């Protein structure tokens with residue numbers, strides 16, 4: 001069943017049509033004035049429109065009906081429009097069919113024929129809507145990656161994290177993944193989905209840090225065509241796309257306080273309404289969130305809603321920093337080296353002893369992502385089958401001004417830095433350097449800086 005909108009200036013027809021058609025539609029609305037059509041279609045979903053062709057007294061060219069048909073089809077292509085006229089000119093019928101009417105009825109109508117025409121119009125609209133939704137879903141999914149990732153790691157901390165993932169993956173609980181940047185939180189989210197009962201459905205990811213304040217609702221809940229200036233067509237939101245599957249909200253700590261309330265409402269009610277729409281859509285999702293922020297601290301500072309935190313973190317999985325994973329650094333370095341050597345056609349590459357030493361001693365503030373980039377650079381730059389320590393250039397090696405390890409040169413560099421930071425204040429510069437004002441003054445004199 002569906003909704004039917006009747007437009008005819010002859011009000012006596014409304015009641016007759018409503019009596020005949022009532023058992024076959026969920027809702028029937030009848031309008032006498034065609035000016036009301038677009039407003040009516042904007043507030044409620046109609047699958048079929050029964051449209052008279054002439055509205056102004058004395059006019060029977062059908063031009064008005066054709067104009068309204070065009071308008072309806074332009075904005076709502078999935079609605080089936082059945083034309084109705086007492087003046088059954090064949091040309092008019094052909095013209096309206098060409099513009100997109102699904103059929104044509106002559107007044108006075110035969111009840112059986114009218115019913116059959118409207119029922120097939122209803123079916124047509126339903127299949128159009130289904131196809132449209134499927135197409136939208138397929139389009140959105142093409143950009144989503146749902147491949148189970150290989151999580152490399154043999155260290156005790158990684159093994160215990162993996163067994164936790166397998167255990168909780170199977171349940172339907174909401175999971176919060178925490179950890180520093182680049183530790184592999186996204187991989188963990190994919191693994192949780194992989195181990196869940198929902199793995200035949202999609203894992204849909206939303207980067208909450210990248211969703212703008214104005215487009216948040218449209219991105220998450222979808223919108224109907226015409227809901228706002230740029231809403232040129234209906235859009236399915238990420239919640240609906242993830243229905244029956246998992247929704248991964250990455251960087252959830254970056255969500256503004258006002259948007260947190262909107263997200264919480266959708267999670268609590270387990271339903272959404274598209275922007276500009278009025279249909280309530282029930283949603284069945286498993287929620288996985290991730291952040292590199294301390295949400296408990298953010299709750300204390302009133303930057304994150306406590307009720308939202310409790311809703312998203314039934315289970316928390318902390319992804320360890322790379323520096324805490326011991327031999328996994330070498331394991332991962334070799335893994336990336338092999339992958340990248342293949343990618344750049346470099347043959348069999350090996351790390352030198354000192355390169356391995358450098359890799360294991362470094363503290364990896366950017367974690368696995370930084371390691372991956374460091375290895376990629378080294379693989380690209382190496383001219384031999386051995387990757388030397390010089391090619392292992394990490395972010396902190398790059399950022400430092402240290403071009404020398406000579407102590408006198410280092411001292412001069414530090415003094416210059418401190419003086420630059422405190423240009424008019426030798427005491428403050430001395431304080432930062434951890435020496436007395438007099439000592440700094442003597443050194444400056446020696447270096448010709450006073």
Ligand SMILES: Nc1ncnc2c1ncn2[C@@H]1O[C@H](COP(=O)(O)OP(=O)(O)OP(=O)(O)O)[C@@H](O)[C@H]1O
Pocket residue numbers: 150151152153179180181182183184185186187188292368369372
């Ligand atoms: N254990 C692992 N095994 C193999 N690859 C990994 C592992 N951990 C991370 N990676 C790789 O490191 C990169 C960074 O991982 P990912 O994007 O999952 O980190 P993240 O914690 O989500 O980062 P951010 O906090 O910046 O969003 C990705 O290319 C990922 O494939």
